[in-house]
Amino acid sequence: MSERDAAAEDVPGRSEQEATAATAGPTHVGTGPGPLEGGFDPPASADVFECGYCGRPFAEEDLxxxxxxxAHSDQLSEPEQxxxxxxxxxxxxxxxxxQLKAAGLVVLLYFLLLMVYALV
Amino acid sequence: MSRLRTRLAGGVAGLLALLAVADPALAHGGAVASSRRTVTVPTWLVLMTGGAAVGASFLLATFVTDRAMVRAVDGWRRLAPGPGRLARGAAKAVGVLGLVAVLAVAAVGPTENNAAVLFVWVGWWAGYTMTTYLVGNSWPGVNPWRTLAGLLPTLDESYPDRLGSWPAVLALLALIWVETVSPITDDPRPLAAVVVAYTLATLAGATVYGADTWFRRADPMARVFRYYGAVAPVQRTGDGLSLRLPGGALSELRVGDDSEVAFVVALLWATTFDGFVSTGVWADIAGTVRAAGVPLAPVYLAVLAGGFGLFLGGYRLSSRVARRTGDTYLSTATVARRFAPSLLAIAAGYHLAHYLSFLLSLAPAIVVLAATPLSTPPQVPVLPLPVWFDLVGMTAILLGHVLAIWVAHATAYDLFPGRLQAVRSQYPFIAVMVFYTMTSLWLLAQPEVTTP
Incomplete structure (x- = not known):
């Protein structure tokens, strides 16, 4: 066992096949997992919108x-943009x-708890 | 461990009672205390508040929608030079000497109040584990079995990939079972036997498959500390140390397959189980079972295995639901793998809540016993903790969950192109987290009892 290996054991994402993904960092925002194989499981009967650049399937055209x-901002055609x-x-x-609903819910939670504390 | 703790907790209570009798001032204080209206919050309200706090944290997190900011928070780091050759050598020496000392003291030391028993359960399993998630994972440097394995020849057989990390999952659950049903938390001789058995198994595995492969894939302890270490602010990189925000490195932890997801869940369940088997509810169940003439060891095993299955099934189910609420074609397994690191923050928070008072109250005892490891001192000091100390545990649970919510939020934004889609994908996980917060707060609120 070498020192380097001992250190590598400790680094998240440094295990064998993930080494390249880890050094690149999570730059694939909104693109799903790095490798395509096995990462997706689109149902056979539903509509699938596939990305023309990387092949990832999506359930809706907007997505x-x-x-x-x-993920492909530098390659977009005008209609795609x-x-x-x-x-x-x-x-x-x-x-x-x-977010409006979320804020309302937080306030509601707060006051509900406040009332419960006042009653108990 | 729970048994040891209960016994010592009894000691603490006895000590306090003695003080109350001895001190006349306290007798007067008693009159004041009885006239003062004591404000106690009922347990159900504590649970409700905890659940609400976690739910509210999720709602507040949905206001952070800037992808660049989410990435910047998790990506923040400061680099520092790594430990030098001298420090690395010292860490190895400490590890190996510690192992030898534990074995020696457990084998020939006194059977009551043995320093090795206290060191293993309080110093190492509670205290050292805390350093791995609060500071950083130093285990690859300290791990005595790794140092010893490095001295042995290796056959370098290729590790059977279809086993994945299941050996580590089984070994972790087996260790937890042995810990609860055998006297190794009290009696040094069986503890020595278990340590020897673990040493032989580990060295054999490392010799056959190579130390790197063994400790990366099959060894349970190395993985426990590696996973807890991913929560910590100090991370080791290829060329030194990097300082991260707590939980920041979780976004880079790759949980590779189903067996690694199972290990994360097993880690969470292990501490929960340890808490559950020291509650009064369990004492009643176990008492009834024993009265019916059923041996308890298999019952403990069944509860351990069943609870693990329930936790794993629950997590898988929420991954499947997340796939639907998130409107995505990612496979259920992928969703489960990607959200698994957030569970580690929860596991760390619950570990801290479960063990901190145990560690602090017994810390003086470790020092005293370590000074005279081969003889029993007449008195073992125990640090009495104030009543408000319970709040520290509850805070740890809540902080763990809030961190987990942030990690899940960052994961969802990394996985999904839609902002609302990312929020919706978290619904089932948040529901599980709220439920688990309440469960762990309930466990924490239970008085510790001696269970059969």
Missing amino acids: LALHRGH AAFEAAYETETGEMRRF
Whole structure:
């Protein structure tokens, strides 16, 4: 056993096949796992939107558009760029509505607990 | 371990009672205490508050939607030079000498209050493990079996890949079972036998498959500390040390296959099981079972195995549900692998909650016993802990879960292109976390009892 190996045992992601992925860092935002094989399991009967650049399957066209924008931003064609921006806009709106509900829920939780503490 | 703790806890209570009788001031204090209205929060409310805190943390985390920021937080690091040759040599020497000392003292030392027993369970299994997730994993440097294996020739057989990390999972569960049913937490002689058996098995495995392969794949302890170490702020890199935010390195931990997911779950279940078998509920069950004439050792094994199956099944089920709520074609196994590191933060938090008071109250005893390892001192000091110390444990559980929520959030943003999709994919995991928070808070709130 060498010192280097002892050190390598300790480094997360340094085990054999993952060594390259670890040095590259998690730059594949929104693209799913690094290697494609076995990582996906699309149902046979459903619609599959496959990425033309890397082959990853998505359940919805908007998700594919978002994936292309995040993972392949330097290679996009103009319609793909437009689709990404449109999907991103739509998602931002949905996200705002979700966050509004989340904030409401936090406040509700807080006051419910406050009341329970007051009663107990 | 729980038995040892209960006995010593009894000692602490006795000591406190003695002090109360001896000190007249406390008698007056008693009158004040009875006139003061004691504010106690009922257990169900503590559980509810804990669950709500974890749920609220998730809701607040959904406000962080900037991918670059999520990555920057997890990627933050400061580099520092690694330990020099001298420090590495010293760590190895400490490890090997420690192993030899434990074996010697356990074999020939006194059978009551043996320093080796205390060192293994309090110093190593509670205290040293804490350093691996609070500071950094030093085990690859200290691991005496690794140092010894390096001195032996190796056959370098190729490790059977289909075994994966299942040997490590089984070995961890087996060690936990032996720890609960055998007297090795009290009696030094069986402890010495178990250490010798573990040493022989480890050295044999390392000789056949090579030390690197063995400690990376099959050895349970190296993996326990490696996984806990991924939570820690100090990480070893190829060329030195790097300082990370706590949990930051979890985003890079690759849990490679189903057997490694199972190990993460086993690690979480191991501490939970240790907590469960020292509750009054379990004492009642075990008492009834024993009264019916059933031997307890297989019952413990069944509960250990059944609980592990339940935990693993629950986690797999939430991965399957996450696949649906996240509207993704990632396979269930991939989802389970990618979210598994977040469980390690929870495991670390619960470990701290479960063992910190145990460690602190017995720390003086280790020092005294270590000074005279071969004779029993007339008195073993125990540090009495204030009542508010329970809060530290609860805080540790909550912090572990909040860290886990952040890790799961970062994982989801790494996995999924949609922001809302990333949030929705976490629903089942958050539900499980809220449930587990309440379970572990309940376990923590139970008074420790002596179980058969």
